Amino acid sequence: MKDFAYVRPKNLVEALSFLHEYGHDTKIIAGGTDVVVDLRAGVIKPEYLLDVSRLAELKGIQLRSDGLWVGAGVTLSEIFSSEVLECHAPALKKCAATFASKQIRNVATIGGNVAHCSPCADTIPPLVIHDADVVLASINGIRQLPLEHVVSGPYTCALPDQEIIMGFILKPAAVTHADFQKIGRRKALATARISMSYMARKDFRGKISFFRFSLGACTPTPRQWPMVEELLAGKVPTENLIWKAARLLSEKMIEITGRRSSTVYKEPAIQGLFVKMLYPMV
Amino acid sequence: MDQHRVTITFTLNGKSVTMDVPGAMNALTLIRERLKLKGTKEGCGIGECGACTILVEGRAVNACLMLAAQLDGRDVQTVEGLAHEEGLSLLQESFVKHHAVQCGFCTPGLLMSAKALLAENPCPDKAAIAQAISGNICRCTGYQQIFDSIRHATGAPTGEEKT
Ligand SMILES: Cc1cc2nc3c(=O)[nH]c(=O)nc-3n(C[C@H](O)[C@H](O)[C@H](O)COP(=O)(O)OP(=O)(O)OC[C@H]3O[C@@H](n4cnc5c(N)ncnc54)[C@H](O)[C@@H]3O)c2cc1C
Ligand code: FES
Ligand code: FES
Numbered sequence: 001m002k003d004f005a006y007v008r009p010k011n012l013v014e015a016l017s018f019l020h021e022y023g024h025d026t027k028i029i030a031g032g033t034d035v036v037v038d039l040r041a042g043v044i045k046p047e048y049l050l051d052v053s054r055l056a057e058l059k060g061i062q063l064r065s066d067g068l069w070v071g072a073g074v075t076l077s078e079i080f081s082s083e084v085l086e087c088h089a090p091a092l093k094k095c096a097a098t099f100a101s102k103q104i105r106n107v108a109t110i111g112g113n114v115a116h117c118s119p120c121a122d123t124i125p126p127l128v129i130h131d132a133d134v135v136l137a138s139i140n141g142i143r144q145l146p147l148e149h150v151v152s153g154p155y156t157c158a159l160p161d162q163e164i165i166m167g168f169i170l171k172p173a174a175v176t177h178a179d180f181q182k183i184g185r186r187k188a189l190a191t192a193r194i195s196m197s198y199m200a201r202k203d204f205r206g207k208i209s210f211f212r213f214s215l216g217a218c219t220p221t222p223r224q225w226p227m228v229e230e231l232l233a234g235k236v237p238t239e240n241l242i243w244k245a246a247r248l249l250s251e252k253m254i255e256i257t258g259r260r261s262s263t264v265y266k267e268p269a270i271q272g273l274f275v276k277m278l279y280p281m282v
Numbered sequence: 283m284d285q286h287r288v289t290i291t292f293t294l295n296g297k298s299v300t301m302d303v304p305g306a307m308n309a310l311t312l313i314r315e316r317l318k319l320k321g322t323k324e325g326c327g328i329g330e331c332g333a334c335t336i337l338v339e340g341r342a343v344n345a346c347l348m349l350a351a352q353l354d355g356r357d358v359q360t361v362e363g364l365a366h367e368e369g370l371s372l373l374q375e376s377f378v379k380h381h382a383v384q385c386g387f388c389t390p391g392l393l394m395s396a397k398a399l400l401a402e403n404p405c406p407d408k409a410a411i412a413q414a415i416s417g418n419i420c421r422c423t424g425y426q427q428i429f430d431s432i433r434h435a436t437g438a439p440t441g442e443e444k445t
Contacts, residue, residue, distance in 0.1 A: 003286050006305030006351040029349070036308065036347045037328050049305065051352065077341070101417020102395065104329055106341040107348070 002045045009050065012057040012137060015164060018050060020139040023161035026050050030073060031107035033100070034116045057137075058111065058166055061085060067169040068130070072111025074167075076100070079110065079123075088172035091197045092126035095180040111165045117151050120217035124151065125197035126180055128214035128222045130170035138163045151222055175199040175210065181277045182216075183269055193217045194269055200281060206236050208281070215249070215270070219256050227252060237281040245278075246271040290354035295363030303350040310334045310345035312353070313360060321361035321390045325419070332418030335391035336360050342398040344417075361390035364397065373397060376435040377428075384422035392418045396432045404436050 007026075009015035019026060025047035029035045032053075038044045052058060058073030061082050068088050070079075079085060080096035099105055099122050113123045114134070124147070132147045139162065147168070152158040159165070177200045184193035195216035203209040211232045213225050228249050235241055250267045257263075291300040294317065303312055313322050313336070325331035327346045334345040337359040364371045370378070373396055383389050392415060399406055399414035406414070411432050420428060 003304065003306050005286050006288050006349060008351070008354075031347075032349065032352070033329055033344075033347050036349070039306070040327065049349070051349075053352065100329070101332065102398075102414050103332060103335055103342045103344045103417045104347075106343050 002039075002042070004046050005048050007048055007050050008054065009052075012055055012164070012166070015050060015052060015055060016137060016139045016162075019162045019164065022048055026161065028052055028115070028164065030109040030112040031075065033104050033108045034112060052164060053109070063088060063172060068172040069167055069169055070110060071167040072165040073109050076105035076108050076110070077102075080105065088174070089126065089130055089170055090175070090178040091129060091180050091199050092123065092170075094178065095122045095126050095197065098122075098180070098182060110168065114147070114151065114168075115159065115165055119220060120193045120195060122180070122182065122195060122216070124222045125195055125214040125216040127168060127170065128224060129197055129199055129212040130173065133169045135166045135169060136163045137166045142166070144169070148222060173199055173210070173212075175201045177202070177281050179277050179280075181273050183273055194266065194273060196273060196277060198277060202237070202281065207234055208232050208237055209234070215253065219253065225249060225252065237278065239282055242275050242278045242282065243271070246274040249274055288351040288354070290351055292353045292355060293357045295359055305349070305351055307350040308346055309336070309348040309350050309353055312350035313345060319360050319362050323387055323390060325387070330419070332391040332395065333388055335394040335418065337394055337398055340398060340401060342395045359394070361393055364393060372437065373400065373431075373435040376431040380427050380431040380434065382423060382427040382431040388418060388420040388422075392420065392428060396435065399432070400436060406432065408433075
């Protein structure tokens with residue numbers, strides 16, 4: 001590892017002033033589960049490492065007037081044990097259950113997961129279905145952007161180096177069904193990896209009155225799937241209907257990515273995972 | 283002051299320690315090379331095997347992914363802190379009794395993951411144990427003996443198998 005200076009600011013203002021001056025030569029570190037791996041591999045060679053893991057301004061999960069606040073410094077373990085998320089964003093909570101290992105969940109943060117911009121970041125599909133906004137802070141103030149604008153491409157994050165992600169604002173949702181599913185190991189099978197998340201409400205007639213879905217890892221950036229959502233909205237979920245939606249989803253995915261060698265595997269895998277995930281609604 | 287060095291103070295197995303560390307040193311190197319506590323192992327160095335598991339504020343973490351500087355102000359426990367003057371802890375005794383140790387390379391990490399689990403949940407079922415140790419790889423035992431050791435470690439009723 002190259003030598004670098006370790007800096008731990010006492011509060012957000014101190015952190016932002018540091019970035020204002022040295023942002024260009026600085027790497028932010030939170031849980032370090034991506035950063036330390038990258039430092040060791042020599043992929044990044046910063047002059048300064050700015051530790052944001054203890055900033056109180058980046059903590060907390062709360063229902064506020066503008067939505068459901070999840071601080072960037074919240075760990076995956078905190079997400080997993082949050083009762084507020086159980087009620088208002090159950091799919092996000094669910095993704096923490098299968099995230100890496102206990103040791104990693106105890107330090108890895110949601111802010112780090114999003115900022116690393118890996119196409120297979122597990123928190124992204126749940127954030128997409130909740131129309132999450134990213135709250136960014138710099139010395140010039142605070143701004144709020146849709147998640148899709150920040151995660152702009154695989155491993156490219158549209159974040160200037162003077163900015164810190166403070167947290168996320170989700171649209172809370174009261175739903176009857178929600179889930180997160182994934183296939184494949186992160187490193188060994190990165191190209192074959194698929195993740196997806198949904199939430200839905202069935203009304204008293206058994207019809208789907210609300211449905212949101214997002215696919216992770218398969219397309220270069222996160223996106224919404226309005227055609228799949230439209231196909232299911234207002235209908236009674238049957239096995240047939242779910243298969244039809246699954247076929248539509250894989251067709252649309254191939255339209256985006258083109259046919260590749262991995263498509264032979266991905267097409268049935270996406271369909272199968274989608275049907276498995278939605279089956280509890282039938 | 284040399285910007286590349288940081289002075290840190292933390293509690294290690296109950297005793298306060300203060301030292302100067304390079305910013306780029308990870309917690310595992312600090313523990314093994316500077317403090318000469320060789321119980322904590324390096325398997326992969328990238329968060330995948332759990333051989334380097336230590337407890338920070340009671341929570342299991344990979345020492346290979348944490349910077350030494352991040353230990354500042356924290357309560358840190360390594361496998362060396364488990365035994366008392368009178369002998370091994372109940373958990374360690376249970377590992378011995380149930381033959382959960384073969385080559386032993388994974389054992390310190392597993393003991394620390396198990397300790398964190400038992401502090402949270404003194405009577406874990408098989409699923410809870412699996413959740414807690416899924417980040418610890420053992421190439422020797424096939425895990426069954428490890429499950430048994432953890433399940434019987436607190437002296438909770440042993441006869442019935444809760445799976
Ligand atoms: C063995 C292993 C298994 C893993 N398994 C999974 C998995 O199952 N699913 C998954 O999605 N990921 C997985 N990961 C990847 C990693 O754990 C996650 O991406 C994690 O959420 C990163 O968070 P962190 O706090 O550790 O980030 P760090 O490593 O500290 O930082 C990651 C990136 O985010 C930036 N950053 C951090 N916080 C902020 C902030 N507040 N503002 C701006 N930028 C910031 C950093 O500069 C860096 O670029 C795994 C990693 C390992 C080593
Ligand atoms: S050495 Fe730390 S997880 Fe393998
Ligand atoms: S006893 Fe050898 S790796 Fe577990």
